[in-house]
Every structure is written in structure tokens, then in C-alpha cells.
Amino acid sequence: MAIESNGKKTEFSVMIPDVKFTKLFINGNFVDSVSGKTFETIDPRTGDPIARIAEGDTEDVDLAVKAAREAFDNGPWPRLPGQGRRRLMMKLADLIEQNVEEIAALEALEAGKLYSLLKNMDIPAAAETLRYYAGAADKIHGETLKMSRDLQGYTLCEPIGVVGVIIPWNYPCNLMFIKFAPALAAGCTVVVKPSEETSLSALFCAHLVKEAGFPDGVFNVVPGYGHTAGAAISSHMDIDKVTFTGSTKVGRLVMVAAAKSNLKPVSLELGGKNPLIVCDDADVETAATIVLLGSLWNKGELCVSSSRILIQEGIYEELSKKLVEKAQKWVVGDPFDPRTQQGPQVNQVQFDKILSYIELGKAEGATLLTGGKRCSERGFYIEPTIFTDVQDHMRIAKEEIFGPVISLMKFKTIEEAIKRANATTYGLAAGILTKDLNIANTVSRSIRAGSIWINCYAVFDRDCPYGGYKMSGFGRDLGMKALDQYLQVKAVVTPLYNSPWL
Amino acid sequence: MAAYERQRILLRFADLVEKHNDELAALETWDNGKPYEQAVNVEVPMFARLMRYYAGWADKIHGMTIPADGPFHVQTLHEPIGVCGQIIPWNFPLLMYAWKVGPALACGNTVVIKTAEQTPLSALYVTRLLHEAGLPPGALNVISGFGPTAGAALCRHMDVDKLAFTGSTETGKLILELSAKSNLKPVTLELGGKSPFIVCEDADIDSAVEMAHFALFFNQGQCCCAGSRTYVHEKVYDEFVEKAKARALKRSVGDPFKQGIEQGPQVDSEQFQKILRYIRSGVDSGATLETGGDQFGEKGYYIKPTVFSNVQDDMLIAQDEIFGPVQSILKYKTLDEVIKRANKSAYGLAAGIFTHNLDTANTLMRALRVGTVWINSFDTFDAAIPFGGYKQSGQGREKGEYSLKNYLQVKAVVTPVKNPAWL
Numbered sequence: 001m002a003i004e005s006n007g008k009k010t011e012f013s014v015m016i017p018d019v020k021f022t023k024l025f026i027n028g029n030f031v032d033s034v035s036g037k038t039f040e041t042i043d044p045r046t047g048d049p050i051a052r053i054a055e056g057d058t059e060d061v062d063l064a065v066k067a068a069r070e071a072f073d074n075g076p077w078p079r080l081p082g083q084g085r086r087r088l089m090m091k092l093a094d095l096i097e098q099n100v101e102e103i104a105a106l107e108a109l110e111a112g113k114l115y116s117l118l119k120n121m122d123i124p125a126a127a128e129t130l131r132y133y134a135g136a137a138d139k140i141h142g143e144t145l146k147m148s149r150d151l152q153g154y155t156l157c158e159p160i161g162v163v164g165v166i167i168p169w170n171y172p173c174n175l176m177f178i179k180f181a182p183a184l185a186a187g188c189t190v191v192v193k194p195s196e197e198t199s200l201s202a203l204f205c206a207h208l209v210k211e212a213g214f215p216d217g218v219f220n221v222v223p224g225y226g227h228t229a230g231a232a233i234s235s236h237m238d239i240d241k242v243t244f245t246g247s248t249k250v251g252r253l254v255m256v257a258a259a260k261s262n263l264k265p266v267s268l269e270l271g272g273k274n275p276l277i278v279c280d281d282a283d284v285e286t287a288a289t290i291v292l293l294g295s296l297w298n299k300g301e302l303c304v305s306s307s308r309i310l311i312q313e314g315i316y317e318e319l320s321k322k323l324v325e326k327a328q329k330w331v332v333g334d335p336f337d338p339r340t341q342q343g344p345q346v347n348q349v350q351f352d353k354i355l356s357y358i359e360l361g362k363a364e365g366a367t368l369l370t371g372g373k374r375c376s377e378r379g380f381y382i383e384p385t386i387f388t389d390v391q392d393h394m395r396i397a398k399e400e401i402f403g404p405v406i407s408l409m410k411f412k413t414i415e416e417a418i419k420r421a422n423a424t425t426y427g428l429a430a431g432i433l434t435k436d437l438n439i440a441n442t443v444s445r446s447i448r449a450g451s452i453w454i455n456c457y458a459v460f461d462r463d464c465p466y467g468g469y470k471m472s473g474f475g476r477d478l479g480m481k482a483l484d485q486y487l488q489v490k491a492v493v494t495p496l497y498n499s500p501w502l
Numbered sequence: 503m504a505a506y507e508r509q510r511i512l513l514r515f516a517d518l519v520e521k522h523n524d525e526l527a528a529l530e531t532w533d534n535g536k537p538y539e540q541a542v543n544v545e546v547p548m549f550a551r552l553m554r555y556y557a558g559w560a561d562k563i564h565g566m567t568i569p570a571d572g573p574f575h576v577q578t579l580h581e582p583i584g585v586c587g588q589i590i591p592w593n594f595p596l597l598m599y600a601w602k603v604g605p606a607l608a609c610g611n612t613v614v615i616k617t618a619e620q621t622p623l624s625a626l627y628v629t630r631l632l633h634e635a636g637l638p639p640g641a642l643n644v645i646s647g648f649g650p651t652a653g654a655a656l657c658r659h660m661d662v663d664k665l666a667f668t669g670s671t672e673t674g675k676l677i678l679e680l681s682a683k684s685n686l687k688p689v690t691l692e693l694g695g696k697s698p699f700i701v702c703e704d705a706d707i708d709s710a711v712e713m714a715h716f717a718l719f720f721n722q723g724q725c726c727c728a729g730s731r732t733y734v735h736e737k738v739y740d741e742f743v744e745k746a747k748a749r750a751l752k753r754s755v756g757d758p759f760k761q762g763i764e765q766g767p768q769v770d771s772e773q774f775q776k777i778l779r780y781i782r783s784g785v786d787s788g789a790t791l792e793t794g795g796d797q798f799g800e801k802g803y804y805i806k807p808t809v810f811s812n813v814q815d816d817m818l819i820a821q822d823e824i825f826g827p828v829q830s831i832l833k834y835k836t837l838d839e840v841i842k843r844a845n846k847s848a849y850g851l852a853a854g855i856f857t858h859n860l861d862t863a864n865t866l867m868r869a870l871r872v873g874t875v876w877i878n879s880f881d882t883f884d885a886a887i888p889f890g891g892y893k894q895s896g897q898g899r900e901k902g903e904y905s906l907k908n909y910l911q912v913k914a915v916v917t918p919v920k921n922p923a924w925l
Contacts, residue, residue, distance in 0.1 A: 083551060083885075086558070090513075128506065135509065135558025138886055139903065152864055438920050441575050446923040462506075463561055480562060497861055499868045 015115075015336070017105045019051040022199075024060055024223065025206035027067035028216030034059040039196060039225070044112040044344040045334055045379045053199050056224035061191065061232035064220040068162040068189040069238055071217030078159050078187035082138030085185060089134035092212040096127040099208060106200040107172055108335045112343040112380070113298060115336045125460075126177040129478075132462040133181035140186060140483060150496045157487040159187030160265075161240030164233035166226070166254065168246045169197035169346050170301040176202055178477045179243050180219065186486040191220045191239070193230050195246075197346050199223035226250060235261040243485060245269040245303075247400075248426075248471050267475025267485050269303065269467060271400040272428030275421035276306035276457060277443065279414070279434035280314030287315075287433050288322040291406070294431060294457035296330060296384055299342050300404040301350070303472075304429040304451065304458050308390075308397060310411050310420060320388055320408055324370045327384040327406070332375050344380040345403060351380035354403030361387050361396040366407070392420055400426075414439055418446045427469030431457045450476070503638075505561040508608060512557035514635035516550040519628060523547065526624055528759075530596055533621040535766040535803070536721055537758045548883070549600045549628075552901075555885035556604035559906060563609060568914075573925065575917045580910040582610035584663030587656035587687075589649070589677070590625075591669045592618035592769050593724040593825075599625050601900045602666055603642065609909040614643045614662065616653050620769050622646035649673060658684045666908060668692040668726070670823075671849070671894050690898030690908050692726065692890060694823040695851030698844035699729030699880070700866065702837075702857035703737040709878075710738075710856045711745040715829070717854050717880040719753060719807060722768055723777075723827040726895075727852035729880060731813075731820055732831045733840050739833045743811045746831060747792040750807040753827075755798045767803040768826060774803035777826030784810050784819040789830070815843055823849070837862065841869045850892030854880045873899070 022038075023030040031054075038052040056064075071077055077085070096103065104118035113122070142155035163183045167175045172194060180190045194202035202221050209219045222229050230250075234242055234257035241264055244254045248270040258266045276294055278287050294306030311319050335343030345351045351374075358372050371385030382404055390397050390407040397407055411417045421430055429451040432443045444452040450467045453459055460466060465479035475485055496502075519526065526549075527542035536545075565578035586606045590598040595617065606613050617625045629644050645652050649669075657665055657680035664687055667677045671693040681687045699717050701710045717729030734742045758766030768774045774797075781795055794808030805827055813820050813830040820830055834840040844853065852874040855866045867875045873890045876882060883889070888899035898908055 081884075083554070086554070131509070132561060135554075135560075136562065137558075138555060139558060139562070141903070152868075437917065441917060441919045442921055445575070445919060446921075463564075480564075494860070494864060496864055496868065498865055501868070 015101065015105050016109065017102045019106070019200060021203035021207050022051055023054045023203070024056050024064070025203060025219075025221040026060070026064045027220065028210060030206075033057065033224075034063070041110055041197065041199060042347060043109055044346055047348065047379060050109055051200070053203075053223050056193070056222035056229040058228065058232040060222050060224070061193075061229055061236060064191045064222050065162060065236055065238050067217035068191050068220055071215060072159070072161055072189040075189075075217060076215050077189060077218045080187075082140065082185070085187065086134040086137040088212055088214055089130055089137065089181065089184060092208060092214070093127040093130040093134065095208040095212055096123065096130065096205070099204070100124065103173060103201050103204055106204055107198065108343070110198045110200050111169055111172060111346055112335050114340060114343055116338050122171070122174055126173045129174070129177045129462050130181045133185040133483075136182070136480060136483060137185040140487065142489070147493070147502070150499060150502065152494045152496050154492055156490045156492060158490055160486050160488050161188060162238065163188045163190045163486060164236065164239045164242040165190055165192045166230050166233060166242065166244045166246065167192065167194055169195035170298060170303070172198040173201045173205065175245050176205070178482075179245075182482040183486040184218065186483055188241075188486050189218045191222060191233060193222050193224060193233055196223065196225050230254075231257060234258055237262045239264055241265050241486065243267045243475070247271055251473060265485075267467075268473035269475070269477060270428070270471060270473040272303050272305075272426045272468065272472050273307050273398060273400055273424050274304055274426070274429045274431070274449070275308045275310055275447070276431040277411075277417045277421060277433065278309065278311045278315065278319060279432070279436070279439060280312040281435045282315065282433040284315055284318050284322055287319055288326055290431070290433060290457050291319070291323060292326050292330070295406040296327075296342060296404050297458055299345055299382075301346060301402050302458065305402075306431055306457060307401060307405070307407060308421075309406060309408050310417050311408060312417070313410050313412055316408075316410050320369065320386075323386055323406065323408070327370050327386055330384045332381050332383065342384065342404060345382060347380065350402060351382065354382055354401055354405065357396055357399070357401045357403070358385055358405060361390070361394065361405070361407075364394040364396065366390045366394060366396060371404070392423065398424065414443065418443060421447050425471040428472035429453065429458075505563065505610070508610065509557045509560040511632075511636045512553050512560065512604070512608065515632045515637075516553040516557065518631040518635055519546065519550045519553065522627070522631065526596065526627060529627060530624045531758045531766070533623045534592060534595060535758055535769055537763050537766055539761065539763075540721075545594065545597055549596045552597070552600040552604050552885050556608040559605070559903070560608040563906060563910070565912070569925065570916070573919045573922050575919045577915050579913045579915060581913055583688075583909055583911045584611060585661060586611045586613045586664045586666065586909060587659065587662040588613060588615040589653050589656060589665070589667045589669065590615065590617055592620035593721060593726070595621040596624045596628065598668055599628065601668075601905070605900075605905040606666075606909045607637075607642065609906055611664075611909050612641045614645065614656060616645045616647055616656055619646070619648050654680060657681050660685045662687055664909065665689045670694055674896065690900070691896040692898075692900060693851075693894060693896040695726050695728070695849045695891065695895050696731055696821065696823055696847050697727050697729050697849070697852040697854070697872065698731045698733055698840075698870070699854040700840055700844065700856065701732065701734045701738065701742060702855070702859065702862055703735040704858050705735075705738065705856040707738055707741050707745060711742060711749055713854065713856060713878070713880055715746065715749045715753075718829045719750075719765065719827050720881060722765055724769065724773070724825050725881070727874065727881070728825075729852075729854050730824065730830060731844070732829060733834050733844065734831055736833050736835055743792065743831055746829065747809050750793050750809045750829065753807040755804055755807065765807065765827060768805060769803070771803060773825060774805065777805055777824055777828065780819055780822065780824045780826070781808055781828060784813075784817065784828070784830070787817040787819070789813045789817060789819060794827070815846065821847070837865065841866065845869070845871050848894045851895035852876065
């Protein structure tokens, strides 16, 4: 399992970059926070500090919003034709690709994410997302309308204005790009608050934004804490829209603050307790791989992670055995080591929380098949953990753990699986593994969740909208639909005289 | 390959075109005769712009999921239509290539394109760049040849899935016929026009004269959408004609490679002779020749910028597409009258309206049976704006999201759903 506990210490080259950008990025410049305060960011491999970062608070958010407001109201950005915005966004995408190693290393360092995956998949995907929306900038259409009287009517889709973007620490760069790319394409300006756990990659990207030649104030980054900088954004009277990805608990606070301040529209991507339904006609080997990846991907720090595995009784025993086998071979170790499949959890708080859920699971009566402990003396490494005989009423079956903990649950019929899959306040994603066309079609329509994966899991695509039902949030990211979040629809009406048609 | 890959190829292609901007422009001017400044500053950059526009569509081509009346899961797949035959004219060789090849490739099709025999060179050059950008062999094939041979062969071909043509209405009819007689391949046509340019009584005369002049004389008058019937309200008619004549006299004609030249030669001898014949017919039918009227200089196919006034609707020069630097000015009294007269044409490609009045603009824009209405502007050809004709000016639209329709087939896929939770 863990590299260290396999008893082999091997050499691998760790490219730890110099941390170059630690200040707030406001109006095209890196500046200290108004208060002068800084905060520490930690390396989860060891618990040691990496760097100190300028800590933004209400006054800093104010400055950023002022800059973004000026850039929107009077600056060139929204006045550029779509192809003008496209050009700069494409330039930024090129710069991201040119600097992929440094960005990947910063993120691996702060978040404990796998370096090779970041370098080969995640960061390139961020650049590709940027290109997707760059190509959409000149394709934002309103409509001319079928009015029922002598009227000319049409809609204009206008940029909504200054957008606040609050992102979490599990996919720092990707989530930032997913949000600001459509906002910029639409002609908006943004103020980003990255998670206090993972500010470095956002600040490095700010540097690239400047290098790409974006006008000042279009893109601003204010690192800081949720209850200070984040809250300042949610309750700001001059921010036109806020988009948040994070926990359901904090999502609620964002929405309340938005309502209490200026009623800014809000979109929320929150937590999930996502069911993965495995029917007994599924191939066990393939199913085991999909289940494992769905549950352990990114050390379980994935809002769509398959945290409830509903397995049909016909293959329950066989699949459980296979899963334990694979989990025990799963390599936990330093995220810079190319052999590692699972790095450390992001910080002490998450680490403690996951371990306490594991204890809870045992206490509630679930059977621990494998794992359940920390992997090493230092750092926040946890063994891939599998519980069986998990019952729907248990807290480990209801609450989001956000760690490498797999809960196996048995079902008899598809109807039962659907009911149990839907019996949650969440509704982010779900998976179904089956060869049967009818089951696939029925289940995909019956589960109340924003993404349904059939015979695959956690597959994301730039063109495919993503988001939640119920308390997993509302609004969609990715795809052309995401643009709607950053646009206002204006109807324009004029009377007509003697029109030959209506 | 994934749509994203197609996008990257088209984007790299646009970058390469920019790198070779000047060479391409020179080639275009040499083959076609258009002023070099126009090619190098406007048309070749526009080509790159169009490619980038279409590249951006490649990964966003959507079908729909559709509500049925019963328990069915219904989706439409928008699939590439297949092998696209494309036949382009000589008046904007590179841009016409972009309007056709761009959407066809972005949608995942393969192409066989026949260029005009008058202007085969720039297409060959850019096609090589497209392959340098990574286009797989066979995806785009360029045939230099003549209409009755190569062009007709494409139209007749049983294994070409789609035909797109830009050219004369006369040839367009042949294309449609051949396509019908062979394998019923769907056809889009961008044909001729005799587009009205309407100057209202509240127009600012100087701007109107300049815009009307540009609308007709641009590209040596060789534009399918040239504003070739200039309708001027009687209140401002005399002043307009005076100024239009003066502007035409100022138009600089000469070697297109020289700086500051506004008008180069017509593309070939056939066009040259045809235009001179129309000028003679204008004179013969009683229109007033204000200026110009014959060849410019001794050599080549240069024609003096020509202005006719007192043109009547029934004159040949007011009905036929001349495709040369011959402006025809007609007088009108009322809006209703000019609408009727403007619409009384077999063509319906474009129209220009010159007025400040909101209601006049709204009325005219709805009443004119044409594919593009330019208000206080002309020849604005941004990549996202669809372009095409009503009536005998053609069928289908190019550019913009509309162009994708031409290169996709729609397949409906229907599966029953058991126990649907909703319908």
C-alpha cells in the first residue's frame, strides 16, 4: 500500500519550484494586503509550511471590486468584440501550457495532488477549457422574437458585470478556470478568492494573465479565508454575481449573504453523497476498477466521488473481494513520485475528520474490510478504506466524508436501488454499471442528480454541463450552458408599422 | 479524431496563414486584380479570422434530446454529412474558400473543392499550409479546373454527399439540376444579385454618396451583393447625382500593386467585354452617362468608374447583374414605391438603407425581400453574420452558426424507456 510501509525507499526527482507569487493580484499588480497580514500555506506531505501569503480581507476585496468595476464599466474588456477576448484567452491558454510544470508542482505541493496527473491531465485540461470558452466568445447569441402584435422584439445577452468566484482546494486551477473562462468570454470581469489551502497556483496564473496582456482589473485574485475575504465577496454591494464551489454548509452562507446584501444571483456547486449502482450483469473486473477510481480518485477529495456503492446481491461477494484486493495494492505516497496513486489529504482538519468518520463507521456497525488507519508518521496519508454491510441509516452512508473511504451496500432490485440512490438530500452525480440498455435508460432518467455516468465514472468534458440537484447546488458549469450564468438577458421592443409579416 | 483536435488544426492553420499574410495577398492580387492593400490588410487577415471562428464551433456542435409524446428517449445526433463538393468563384478566392472549407471541416467532413479557373493559386497555397497544420491527407482536396468539366463532374458525382456553390444564378440552376439528376445531393447556392441601395430623404448626403459609392465600386464592382441599384429620394436626387459623379471621378484606377489604388482591373477579358456591352446598352436605352463609360488606359482590363443617372427599372442595366464598376442611380418618391420597386427583382441578396429615421429603418428592413439588410452601412461581413439570398439569389446561409446546418445531417435516435420518472 503506502510506499513507506512497503519498506522500499526509492529515489525520484522532486521538482519543487520557487514560490514567486504570494501577494494579492489587484488591478494588474501584485500588492500586499491592506492590513499587512499574511497566512501560512502547508505542505500536506509533512505538515510543514511552504510559504506565507498575503491575507486579503474586506478592504482588499473592496479594492479588487473597485478595479473590476472600473474595468467593466469603463475599460476595454466588455467593449472588445468576442474575437478580441478570444485572442487574449487563447494567448493565456498557450502560456498555461508553456508553464505547465511549474503550475502542476505548485498545486501538487499545496494540495497533495498527484504531480504527474496535474502535469499531463489536469493543468492541460484547464488550458483546454480556456480555449473552449475563448472559441465561444464570438458565439453568444440572443434571439429575435415572435411578438404577437406589431412589435419588433429581440433579446440581447449582455455580460452580467463583476463576478465573484470562490473556489475550493480540491481542484484549485481547474475550478478556477471553469468559472472565470466563461465569465471572461461573456465580457465580465472577475474577483477570485482561492481557498486558503491552495492559493499559489491561482497567483501564478494571475502572473500569466498579466503576461498575456489582459487589461488591468479584468482578473483579480484575493487570497484569504472564507469567513473574511469570501464573506466580503458574497455580501459585496457592487458584485453582480457570485459563483461558489465548496461545501453545502458554506454554500448556504454564501446564498444568505447574497440575499441579505444586493440579491446578487448565485450559483453553487456543493457536496454529494453519490451512488454508484452496480448491477449483477456488470463485468466484475471492470466494475472493480471503475468503483475504485470513482471512490479513490484525488484521494476521495472529489465532490462527485462515488461514496455509496450499491451492489446487486448477485455479484456482491465477488466484487467486494476484488475491491479489497485492488485497494490493498493501491500505492499511497509522495505526490511527486510517479508511482503514487494517492497523495496525502489536504490538511490536518480533513485528515482528522476522515479518521473520525472511519471510527464512526466501526461504531455504527459497518464491517471494516481493509484500511482504516493513517499510513505514516508524518503528513496526512490515510489507507484506502473499505466498509461492507453499510446501512442507509448510518452516518457514513449519509454524510460526505471527502476521503478514501468506500461504503459497500447490497441491493436486490433496480427499483430498490433507485429509491435508495435518491434517498439523500444531495443530488450531484450517480453512476450505473450494467450491460442492459433498458436498465441504463430507466436509471438515468430516474436518479435525481446532475450527472449520470453509464459504464464509466467521473468523466468530465468541456462541452458537457455539470452541476447539482437539490442540496448539491444549482447552476451548471462547463458546456455552453455555463455562459448563461454570466449573462443578463435584455429584451428590446419597438413598435412596427406596416410590417408585411408578423 | 476528437472535435478538439480538429479545432487545434484549424487554429494552427490560422496562425500559419498569418505568418504568410503578405505572400498570400500578393498571390491573390496577381491572380484576381484586387488592390494589394485590400488583400494584405483586410482579406487575408479576414481569412484567418474566419478559420478561427469555425475552429471555435468544432467542439460545440450539439444535437438535442427531445420530449416525445410517449415513453421514449429521443436524441438527435448532428453528424458530418460526408464528402462535400464545393465550387467557388474568382471574385474573393481566399474568402470564398474560407466560407466553404471552414464550416465543412469544423463539422468533421471531407472536402473536394474546385476553384475558379481564373484564380486557382491562393487556394493551392493555403491548402499546403492546412496540411502543414496537421490536416490528415484526403480530408481536403483541391481541383483546379473549369466549370463544365470539373465542376459538372462534382455535381454529377454519385458519391458526393453535399454540394455548395457560389457563382452566377445561371450556373447555380445547372448545379441544382445536375445534383437532382444524379444522387439528389443537398445543395446550397450563393448566386447573383441586383441589390438596392436606398437613400432616404433625411440622409446625410455626403455619407450616403460615399457609402453608395463603396457599395457598388468595391472590388471592381465584382461583388454578388454590390449595391447596383441606387435608389435616391427625389428631394435629394440632384445633389446626390452631382456628388456621386464627383466621387467616381476621384476614384483612383491602376496597377493594384501600387499604393493608394482603389480599383484594379476586371478579372478577365470575358468580364471586361461584358461590362462594356452593358455600358453601351445603358447609353442606348436612354440613361444619362454622368461619367466614365469606357476602358481605362490602353492595356489590361481596366474600366473607368462609370455612373448612370435617370435609370429606369425596365432598363437592362437596372435588371441584369453587371459585375463591374457601373453605378445606376434611380429616382423615387415614396417609401411604398421604393419598396415595391426594390422587391421587383428576380434577385434578393442584399440591400442597403440610408436613413436616421427609426421607423423608416424598421419598415424597410422588414419589407425588403433580401438575405442581408445593411442600415447606414454596407458589406459588413463579420464571421458570425449569416449571408445568403432570397429568391434567385440562392438558398441557404453561409457564415455564422447557420452555416453549420449545411454540413451536418440530422439523425434521430429513438429508444423506449421503461417506467420513466417523467416525460
